Amino acid sequence: QKEVEQDPGPLSVPEGAIVSLNCTYSNSAFQYFMWYRQYSRKGPELLMYTYSSGNKEDGRFTAQVDKSSKYISLFIRDSQPSDSATYLCAMSGKTSYDKVIFGPGTSLSVIP
């Protein structure tokens, strides 16, 4: 079983839709959970990170962590064509020195 799993998509939605992106993981030691956005021909850009369980909101983006289910989500409200990118989840262990493990990414297209 892979440490971090993520549906590669592609996911295509109309502009204005609510987008749900998800990752599952197997290592119960993970405590830091991150979401990165990667545009074509660019490096990943950190959107937000959360520590342990719970929700975190930043503008149109909300990250949720459910450690009991080993499941994390990123919701994008009022999606825009500029949100079209690959979204990578990432996580690391209970000490912040632990290696970060990335998911393979989900490709999202928001259609005008």
Added chain:
Amino acid sequence: ETGVTQTPRHLVMGMTNKKSLKCEQHLGHNAMYWYKQSAKKPLELMFVYNFKEQTENNSVPSRFSPECPNSSHLFLHLHTLQPEDSALYLCASSQDSAGGYEQYFGPGTRLTVT
């Protein structure tokens, strides 16, 4: 220049060549990372440097040789590569390796080995 820069952006090299990738961060960070990104695969961590000291070598073949002369610069020296080494090579930095959950990436070098 701001953030994390990488040069060259594209590189084509033969299997017998020697080349180097350069990364520079302008964020005042103390940890720097090399990652390999292949199509449809997760980012693979290659090396980590914290305050110029190598703290992680993720079983990377010796044909990849990192160098970190100071906290702002990171190099990846390449020699006798294989076609399967063709990928996007990404550099990242963080405040230090304890802050690895908040990494800032460069745009990457697209490497093609012929």
